[in-house]
Amino acid sequence: MKRYISKNQKRSDALSKVTGEATYTHDIVVPGMLFAKVLRSPHAHARIRKLDVSKAAALPGVKAVATWENTPRKLFNSTGMMAFLYPGAKPAMDEYIFDQMVRHVGDEVAAVAATSEEIAAEAIRLIEVEYEPLPALLDPLDALEEDAILIHGDIQDNNIASGTHTIRQGDFEKGWAECDVTYEARVKLPIQKQAQLETHAAVAEYRNGELTVWSPTQSVHGTKYILAHIFDMSAGNIRVMNPPYVGGAFGVRVGFGGKAEGIVSCLSMLSGYPVKLVLTREEDFTVSDTRHSGYVDIKLGAKADGRFHAFGMNAYLNTGAYGTHGIEVAACLGNMATSTYRVPNIFFEGASIYTNIVPAGAFRGFGNPQAVFAVETAVDALAKKLDIDPVELRLKNRIRVNDEWPLSYPCSSTALDECIKQAAAKIGWSEKRGRAGQGRFRRGVGLGAGTHFCGYDELAHVSLELETDGSLSVFTGNSEIGTGHITSLQQITAESFGCEIEQVNIKYGDTRGTPYDVGCHSTRSVFAIGNAISMAAGELKEQVLQYAAGAMGCSAEALSIESGRVRGGPEEMDLGQLARDGHIHKTHFSAEGKSKEAVTVTPWEAHAAEVEVDTLTGMVKVLKVVAAHDVGVAINPQLVEGQIEGGVVIGIGYATREEMSINEKGEVYNSSYHTYMLPTFADTPEIEPVIVESYEPRGPYGAKGVGECGLVPTAAAIAAAVEDATGVRFLEIPLTPQRVLDGLQAACVTCQAEKEGGTIDVE
Amino acid sequence: MGEQYVLKVNGKEYALRTGGGQMLADVLRDELHLIGTKKGCCQGECGACTVILDGKAVNSCMIPVAKAVGADILTIEGLQTEDGLHPLQKAFIEEGAVQCGFCTPGMIMSAKALLDEEANPTSAQIQEALSGNICRCTGYVKIEKAVQKASEELRKEG
Ligand code: FES
Numbered sequence: 056m057k058r059y060i061s062k063n064q065k066r067s068d069a070l071s072k073v074t075g076e077a078t079y080t081h082d083i084v085v086p087g088m089l090f091a092k093v094l095r096s097p098h099a100h101a102r103i104r105k106l107d108v109s110k111a112a113a114l115p116g117v118k119a120v121a122t123w124e125n126t127p128r129k130l131f132n133s134t135g136m137m138a139f140l141y142p143g144a145k146p147a148m149d150e151y152i153f154d155q156m157v158r159h160v161g162d163e164v165a166a167v168a169a170t171s172e173e174i175a176a177e178a179i180r181l182i183e184v185e186y187e188p189l190p191a192l193l194d195p196l197d198a199l200e201e202d203a204i205l206i207h208g209d210i211q212d213n214n215i216a217s218g219t220h221t222i223r224q225g226d227f228e229k230g231w232a233e234c235d236v237t238y239e240a241r242v243k244l245p246i247q248k249q250a251q252l253e254t255h256a257a258v259a260e261y262r263n264g265e266l267t268v269w270s271p272t273q274s275v276h277g278t279k280y281i282l283a284h285i286f287d288m289s290a291g292n293i294r295v296m297n298p299p300y301v302g303g304a305f306g307v308r309v310g311f312g313g314k315a316e317g318i319v320s321c322l323s324m325l326s327g328y329p330v331k332l333v334l335t336r337e338e339d340f341t342v343s344d345t346r347h348s349g350y351v352d353i354k355l356g357a358k359a360d361g362r363f364h365a366f367g368m369n370a371y372l373n374t375g376a377y378g379t380h381g382i383e384v385a386a387c388l389g390n391m392a393t394s395t396y397r398v399p400n401i402f403f404e405g406a407s408i409y410t411n412i413v414p415a416g417a418f419r420g421f422g423n424p425q426a427v428f429a430v431e432t433a434v435d436a437l438a439k440k441l442d443i444d445p446v447e448l449r450l451k452n453r454i455r456v457n458d459e460w461p462l463s464y465p466c467s468s469t470a471l472d473e474c475i476k477q478a479a480a481k482i483g484w485s486e487k488r489g490r491a492g493q494g495r496f497r498r499g500v501g502l503g504a505g506t507h508f509c510g511y512d513e514l515a516h517v518s519l520e521l522e523t524d525g526s527l528s529v530f531t532g533n534s535e536i537g538t539g540h541i542t543s544l545q546q547i548t549a550e551s552f553g554c555e556i557e558q559v560n561i562k563y564g565d566t567r568g569t570p571y572d573v574g575c576h577s578t579r580s581v582f583a584i585g586n587a588i589s590m591a592a593g594e595l596k597e598q599v600l601q602y603a604a605g606a607m608g609c610s611a612e613a614l615s616i617e618s619g620r621v622r623g624g625p626e627e628m629d630l631g632q633l634a635r636d637g638h639i640h641k642t643h644f645s646a647e648g649k650s651k652e653a654v655t656v657t658p659w660e661a662h663a664a665e666v667e668v669d670t671l672t673g674m675v676k677v678l679k680v681v682a683a684h685d686v687g688v689a690i691n692p693q694l695v696e697g698q699i700e701g702g703v704v705i706g707i708g709y710a711t712r713e714e715m716s717i718n719e720k721g722e723v724y725n726s727s728y729h730t731y732m733l734p735t736f737a738d739t740p741e742i743e744p745v746i747v748e749s750y751e752p753r754g755p756y757g758a759k760g761v762g763e764c765g766l767v768p769t770a771a772a773i774a775a776a777v778e779d780a781t782g783v784r785f786l787e788i789p790l791t792p793q794r795v796l797d798g799l800q801a802a803c804v805t806c807q808a809e810k811e812g813g814t815i816d817v818e
Numbered sequence: 819m820g821e822q823y824v825l826k827v828n829g830k831e832y833a834l835r836t837g838g839g840q841m842l843a844d845v846l847r848d849e850l851h852l853i854g855t856k857k858g859c860c861q862g863e864c865g866a867c868t869v870i871l872d873g874k875a876v877n878s879c880m881i882p883v884a885k886a887v888g889a890d891i892l893t894i895e896g897l898q899t900e901d902g903l904h905p906l907q908k909a910f911i912e913e914g915a916v917q918c919g920f921c922t923p924g925m926i927m928s929a930k931a932l933l934d935e936e937a938n939p940t941s942a943q944i945q946e947a948l949s950g951n952i953c954r955c956t957g958y959v960k961i962e963k964a965v966q967k968a969s970e971e972l973r974k975e976g
């Protein structure tokens with residue numbers, strides 16, 4: 056019987072968050088602190104011919120002006136360590152904090168530190184810049200043309216960021232020729248924005264040769280690494296910390312967030328004062344990483360009995376001005392696209408391509424929502440051609456444990472079948488599918504399925520220490536970005552060690568005193584840090600029991616730690632007493648946890664959606680989403696549900712309304728919550744999270760992860776439901792009223808022309 | 819030096835000097851150090867800065883401080899009483915309605931203004947009252963549950 060596993064333990068940070076006590080980077084105040092503002096490029100692509108900061112520098116209250124001329128000329132990659140994790144690839148080292156070239160509207164030209172924000176803003180207006188505008192590329196397909204201008208011509212002779220990811224299994228060409236039915240299409244994906252509530256911000260203080268940075272980064276050690284690299288400092292002299300809370304992240308804060316950390320560090324070094332920068336909402340929208348937009352071409356073919364036989368895909372992702380995660384997102388897209396279903400013959404090629412728009416980077420799902428949208432479009436199309444129910448077709452072809460697949464790790468658990476069945480049953484698939492009827496308002500149901508990965512187990516290290524009061528301190532370089540996993544990790548610690556949960560304190564979000572961890576992302580934290588903690592807690596327990604056995608003169612086998620006390624011996628011993636006793640006898644109870652081998656595990660998910668389409672206005676109303684997730688064992692079901700629900704709403708936004716539009720000058724049109732149409736309370740339908748438990752033998756207490764998964768198949772499910780309602784399959788999202796209306800009208804015309812009816816693909 | 823004025827926040831009076839043109843959110847945060855009031859947009863679009871001004875939920879980033887003089891202002895810091903947490907605060911914890919927490923103070927203040935007006939709100943009324951408060955983390959589901967639960971608690975308390 057587990058005391059703390061599968062329990063809805065209340066979040067350890069909830070109290071300070073409901074009282075207003077919780078501190079974020081926006082709240083950090085350092086004595087003597089200056090305020091920064093940034094001058095940004097109005098051009099999508101230009102060379103700075105002349106930069107005159109003299110008037111700005113002379114303004115009373117201005118303490119420093121940073122430009123490309125007085126800051127380090129060291130190329131970096133803004134993702135911290137992430138860009139180095141792709142085997143064999145050359146990371147895209149393509150950014151300076153300030154450069155003489157600007158590569159997107161909003162790119163950093165200069166920054167000012169002054170005694171107030173108003174003075175800094177005034178100084179920014181006084182900077183004189185002469186630009187030489189250059190031709191700009193906005194579309195990744197244009198950037199691949201042979202005569203395309205080079206966006207990073209000084210470092211490479213094409214527009215592909217850090218290479219191409221290729222996957223091969225079997226023989227695609229041969230397999231494709233052998234298929235009885237085939238489908239091919241190109242889908243087009245939008246730019247989605249993380250839009251976390253706390254805009255990017257950072258505070259830096261450079262003093263006595265040491266640099267301290269407060270930041271909402273989701274990878275404190277990664278951010279420290281970039282800073283050490285840029286400023287040529289010894290990493291040990293840099294401290295990066297969360298304050299400790301982070302106002303949402305969703306991937307956008309891996310490494311640098313909007314370069315804020317780099318900018319304030321430059322300004323603090325130049326001015327000699329601590330400096331704070333808080334980006335405006337508009338800046339946050341227009342300069343920090345987005346989800347990759349682009350095109351995905353898919354080919355899927357099956358045998359007459361419905362077995363998938365050949366799968367081909369090309370992904371052209373738009374990474375914007377900088378490579379950031381470059382190839383990793385393309386690789387994840389390919390890996391996820393090829394690991395949900397059994398297909399003997401596979402070809403995939405994908406790349407992230409430079410253009411002159413706001414950079415794309417990590418966003419919850421990391422290429423997977425794009426993959427699933429394409430794959431599920433094809434699966435539904437084949438179901439129709441084969442006249443097999445889409446649910447049946449998915450169940451037939453889904454990956455099984457230890458199946459052969461193109462990934463480097465095995466499929467060690469999957470309950471995808473159960474996810475699909477439950478999602479379908481709970482949306483009312485058999486009663487509702489194919490019953491749209493006629494008339495203005497038409498309803499339909501659809502389903503989408505997928506997987507993800509819980510990664511970088513090998514990059515988790517923790518250290519545990521038994522304190523002199525018997526409490527247990529856990530040190531991790533991970534961050535709490537709002538997901539609540541720190542509470543799940545407390546549960547895992549208490550369970551593994553045998554103490555009360557109140558005795559567990561997890562210290563995180565600070566490079567000082569914590570061992571290296573790659574960060575809170577990749578659906579990894581409960582899984583990877585949880586594994587490291589279980590291991591360290593087991594070892595610590597062993598140390599304590601051995602010592603207690605020695606002290607009591609009994610065998611360690613007889614002893615156990617229960618409720619924070621050592622029991623089973625001639626007397627009960629208190630952990631604090633043992634810790635204190637240990638110290639005076641040269642025994643210090645501490646342990647390290649890290650994985651012995653790299654392990655990746657796979658969570659699974661299926662979403663079913665019901666929609667109502669107004670055929671007169673094109674409005675798609677999502678009525679309900681059932682989100683069934685195989686998370687292994689849910690350490691804290693309430694937290695898991697919260698992750699699913701939050702993910703689903705971002706998924707609904709991706710499907711129906713969220714899109715950053717960029718005009719021909721490279722300017723972002725929708726740079727505010729309102730114009731971006733972020734889903735509000737009133738836009739949220741009924742959401743039914745379903746936790747489908749499986750047992751993952753390689754996860755802590757059978758757990759996998761859930762973080763990113765909540766939004767992965769939502770858009771695919773909604774597009775399928777819209778098809779069920781209207782007969783039209785949309786190949787481009789979001790399904791805004793205009794797009795839907797255009798599609799319905801086009802389809803009508805085509806329908807009549809072909810007189811066949813059925814599904815029409817609409818780009 | 820600017821003019822002196824008095825602001826009444828959470829039942830206490832504060833004598834301040836204005837630099838002119840400041841917004842209430844900035845005064846609360848920067849002068850009174852009541853940092854529970856968050857700023858997510860400074861454009862009246864996210865609700866993170868919501869406080870209660872004479873019984874009404876307002877976006878404090880859009881209220882020039884001069885307009886708040888003489889009003890009763892309640893911020894998240896004023897919600898707790900000697901008896902402990904407000905039922906909304908308890909319900910947000912219990913129902914798992916808090917994730918990153920950046921929207922939470924504003925969300926709770928909007929919910930409080932609603933429950934002060936309408937002791938037994940329908941789901942539609944909750945959605946309507948909170949539709950100016952953006953949350954990117956929770957998907958709103960558990961927030962609605964928390965507000966329902968708090969309203970039950972408050973009605974029980976009478
Ligand atoms: S900060 Fe006031 S509404 Fe967003």
Ligand code: FES
Pocket residue numbers: 252302303537915916917918919920921922952953954955956
């Ligand atoms: S909890 Fe993060 S924005 Fe609401």
